[in-house]
Amino acid sequence: MTTIGDEAVTIGLDLGGTKLQAALVDARGEVSGGGRRPTDAERGPDGVLADLVDLAEELVASADRSVLGVGVGVAGQVDPETGTVMRAPNLEWRDFPLKARLEAAIDLPVFVINDVQAATYGEWTCGAGRGARDLVCMFVGTGVGGGVVSGGSLMRGCGGTAGELGHTTLDWHGPRCTCRNRGCLEAFASGWAIAQRASEAATKDPEGGRTLIDLADGEVDGLTAEIVVHAAHEGDPLALRLMRETGEALGVGIASIANAFNPCMVILGGGVIEGMPELVTLAEAEARRRALEAALDPLEVMKAGLGKHAGTVGAAMWARHGLAKAGPE
């Protein structure tokens, strides 16, 4: 490993199913410029690639310092060796050689990684996880994703998908998940699951669900996690119960994860957590009732530090890591 230009910057790109985000990031993780646009997945990989190239070139042109390389976090499975996107269901990509194609288009080294692993890398290097040798991040949004740092390295796994913590089973006979398994953490605690549980509860008990239904303009099927979070903050009993149950489910999952990985920290982020940070405390309390004493001893559970920037900052820092590993420029 070598130390690379502290004065220079790298570009972090976050390629999600709905939007592309870009940031210029320095060695300390500070963002000095950025851009975003919607992901136009219908144009296919070549169209999305052209947009990524545009975003990167705009940032290179705007930078007042040397730009060393580009990191890309992709919502999909990335081959750790080649930087090829093997599958990205939200983009409908299969086996697209993103690293090779981006490097051919822009004259900079490119490092590709899964988007949630990138965000984990960001939290580890510049966010809530700084200095920990072993940590787990869980991002609770529409779905639940995760990433793991073990023994001072980001865990990639055999096929690049290590850290799919949203598909940790909580109840093998439980509700069907989007992944075809039953009773996954995601099927209890994700944005879609909170919305689904709210609809079910309000349908079963329209009186208790009155506030939620009103907030959804009378449409019980229009309930969302955002509405539940809003109503909980207004003190609605049903919404509060749904959030308590969400915290409990997160805690059950964290107990399994703490036992399996023995991290120093579990970091919780994503839209649901940002909307209702109380979930961190609720989840920690449940995890402490369930995990092994030895796993709990060193464990801290905390909220993510980088918010919406975790993905781009993490991708940029991942590029810096890749450049350092590759040796002097």
Place this chain on the structure above:
Amino acid sequence: MTTIGDEAVTIGLDLGGTKLQAALVDARGEVSGGGRRPTDAERGPDGVLADLVDLAEELVASADRSVLGVGVGVAGQVDPETGTVMRAPNLEWRDFPLKARLEAAIDLPVFVINDVQAATYGEWTCGAGRGARDLVCMFVGTGVGGGVVSGGSLMRGCGGTAGELGHTTLDWHGPRCTCRNRGCLEAFASGWAIAQRASEAATKDPEGGRTLIDLADGEVDGLTAEIVVHAAHEGDPLALRLMRETGEALGVGIASIANAFNPCMVILGGGVIEGMPELVTLAEAEARRRALEAALDPLEVMKAGLGKHAGTVGAAMWARHGLAKAGPE
């Protein structure tokens, strides 16, 4: 890292709650001598230490080649930095500086590690897992223990307890586990859980449980996992159902574990698996119904290769690893 004496041997000690085992092991994991005695935990750490020293010295005296060092796998939590045994409930040890005390007693470098992590290291370096960069071992005996190799390194975790896979929750409202959590993998698939489920089933349906009860000399509370395995091999329908359910529970756990760690291999070992190797196929089938497609792509599920030697061979290979890391002799 340096390469150390291919002609020389190391000693592997396996310190369990009921027995001490020792082996002289060469660079390829071949065992050329060994010893064992019961663990006399009542004599306290000093008494057990004296027995370990005796076993090691007997092997040094018997060796026809140079002995480079000693690895010890301990049924407990080991501080990765100091080699102190922080807790070992079966031995009733707390904070016993095993590495320091052994090194003071025998004139060889000593490397201490958790016993299941040692067995995992053995399977990885000399057993079924040779050559894999990412693998998970699960040992199903009286309890269920585990170990993980990630990115070409044995995972230790923040407090040295990474890989406690037996306490992965399968059903958060399920049966109470020995660890105080509910519905752990161990509470469904371990030796004690199989015995318990057999007793419950035979109590509920004495007719269906006749064969099992007879094998336990008429004592339904005397049922053991060994009896269930024996009866299953004789074709007893209840025993077969219990084993199918055990395989299913293992598969549910493996699905969570495959999603979280994305290993190339899951290796199953321990007394229950050795007694009923069919469980490997049953567990794999269930895991394939549940895990993410991306996690399944690279995944092999297989039986452990070293049998009862995994612990001592792994500890000896761990010593070799420690010596290589520390540099030339």
